[in-house]
Amino acid sequence: MNAIPLATNDPPLHETTRPTPPVRLNLPDGGLARTQDELRSRSKGVRESLVLWAGRPGPSDGVDITHVLSLECPASDLRLVVPMSERLAALEFVRREGLLIFADLHTHPGAAFLSEADRARPFGSKEGFYAIVVPEFAAAAAPEGWAMYEARAGEWFPVDVSERIAG
Numbered sequence: 001m002n003a004i005p006l007a008t009n010d011p012p013l014h015e016t017t018r019p020t021p022p023v024r025l026n027l028p029d030g031g032l033a034r035t036q037d038e039l040r041s042r043s044k045g046v047r048e049s050l051v052l053w054a055g056r057p058g059p060s061d062g063v064d065i066t067h068v069l070s071l072e073c074p075a076s077d078l079r080l081v082v083p084m085s086e087r088l089a090a091l092e093f094v095r096r097e098g099l100l101i102f103a104d105l106h107t108h109p110g111a112a113f114l115s116e117a118d119r120a121r122p123f124g125s126k127e128g129f130y131a132i133v134v135p136e137f138a139a140a141a142a143p144e145g146w147a148m149y150e151a152r153a154g155e156w157f158p159v160d161v162s163e164r165i166a167g
């Protein structure tokens with residue numbers, strides 16, 4: 001697991017609590033491009049890849065995404081497995097830094113949609129957690145073609161990227 005800082009990571013002023021959905025994700029300048037670059041370089045045009053967005057509630061509305069957590073996952077062009085060791089490394093990192101994970105993002109070879117396998121094995125499923133699918137191994141500029149889903153009561157609902165992500 002490689003934690004890529006997107007912005008100055010000031011320590012939390014208080015206990016980090018998960019905000020009530022819907023959660024608006026604020027990305028710093030260059031954050032979307034950095035995320036897409038990481039997915040593209042891990043996919044290399046041949047395999048699925050996955051990263052997480054971690055951050056904390058900001059001073060105003062929504063949460064500030066401060067890190068891209070890039071996980072080392074065995075994958076083919078059709079399937080990706082998150083090893084338990086990588087999952088634990090990500091959870092340990094956010095615990096230590098006083099952060100929360102708000103979204104997972106993974107690539108598909110073609111169209112972006114949440115597959116049956118994605119729905120069966122999500123990285124997270126807390127209320128308001130997001131699963132984002134990035135088409136064509138992240139070849140285009142972010143967030144072109146991204147499909148975003150929100151977890152509500154154990155189900156996944158499509159939501160509008162432009163309404164949930166600022167940056």
Ligand SMILES: [Zn+2]
Nearest residue numbers: 108114115118
């Ligand atoms: Zn998928």
